[in-house]
Amino acid sequence: MHIGSVDESAVLGRSWLHTASPNAKLISLALMLGAVVTTWNALVVASLALLLMAVVTSTDLKPRLAYGLAAYPAIFAVVFALSSAPNALTGTVIVLKAVVAALAAVIVVLTTPYPQVFAPIQCITPSVVGDALLMTYRSTFLLLEKFSNLMRAVKLRSGLTAGHPIRTARATTRALGGLLLYSFDLAQRDYDVMRLRGYEGHLRVGRVRGLSPLRDALLVIGSLVALTVSVLMRLAATELNPYSWIVPLIPLTILITAIALKWRNR
């Protein structure tokens, strides 16, 4: 899990999207997801993918990290498509939709610190859920590091090699058992700390404003345009489908421009 790299990118980045308002980014994410969900046209989905690739290029996000995370659901989407799609084109659209939706979510997470991402969820859920979300994110870092150290220790002490799968499986299971005990002790320590510090519920997350309201507005408007095109192509599919080839041209132009600008500024 690349959670450390995700956090680093969200907190240390300084691109135009990093300095945009978290609310604007989350609204844009919802609109882009709406666009992905609405369409079944492969070229429209491909256009959304090109638009998001242009955003990744313009924000200097690590391409391997962003596209790697976004491509992960493709593994499961391929299995789902192969097992249930009525034809090859529909199967392709299913996989593309999964990847494009994931890319939109990943872009937000890579450019927004996690407390700001979870803040809207705190507004619509009980306080225990919102607080537990923040604790979970923190605990994941600790457990990942602990698990990595445990596995290294197990491999060194047990002399595990590829030729002993049963011994390896037994050692890995015990490492996971050790991780479970550690996690419970971690919870106990957190409880003691929270009791000492007077926690009574509701960890408050401070709201962050974007640097430029105009930029935030343009971000939301751009996403709204994407949704509008997606809805139009669905509602007037019979008339507009023959001209679907036009839809990817604009995001392709934007992507080429972003690449050219990045190349010039290197």
Next chain:
Amino acid sequence: MSHIHIPDGVLPLWLWGSGWLLALLLVTVASRLSERADIRRKVPLLGVVSALVLVAMSTEIVPLAYHMNLTVIAGALLGPVLSVIAAFIVQVILAMLGHGGVTVVGLNTLIVALEMTVGCILFRSLIRILGRPRVRPVAAISTVLTLALSTTALVGVVWIGGSGATQRETGALDPQTLRFENPLSEGAISNRLFSGGEDHGHEEEADDHEASLNVKRFATVVYTLGPLGWLLEALITAGILGYVARVRPTLVFEGALAETRHTIPGDETGGR
């Protein structure tokens, strides 16, 4: 296989929307029911157990499109009520990291909560019947039954969402009708969009592009690959719970919230 992550945009709006509403309702009810437990104990416990499940779900076995879950273990530790909250937390974080769809967070929450809750109930019931020395076989049986149930729930969701009852015009692309010409050259917009067009033959072809899912084929694949995943998960769960039951039995047999005495590491049995 516990659950396949259903991509965004495949299931109809009413289904995943209902999933979200039901999940939020269940989470709210679970939060109210858990008010008896100290919030300072609940929140860190939820945090670490959810993180444990996240760490497990991040390791996948690619040929089977399967990843570990540890949901039965999480259910046994947290109990049925807190399990619902943990399931929601796990799905939200996975969705934000691109592992699973955002729109189907509600439905995935319901399936994972079902796994945790049923896993907990089955584990504790079978332990009472078969006894604590048989913790490993009990854990394995509970895991297999739980995952079989959640897999059936998943197939049920796809059946509801993709059956013939929900066939609709999808506006899918028809490559045969693509025209690489200027749509404005013959006043296409005024002629076609507003007058209904002259080409009615293509409308019939477009109506045939209905993306109804082949549920029977999906169920066949899931029930063929699934038992492999169930077996793997059962072995891992049995191994972990068997180990932890030897080292800290109250954690396994009474749940994490039952441990109120602060134990010193290395002295889990209290000197006895």
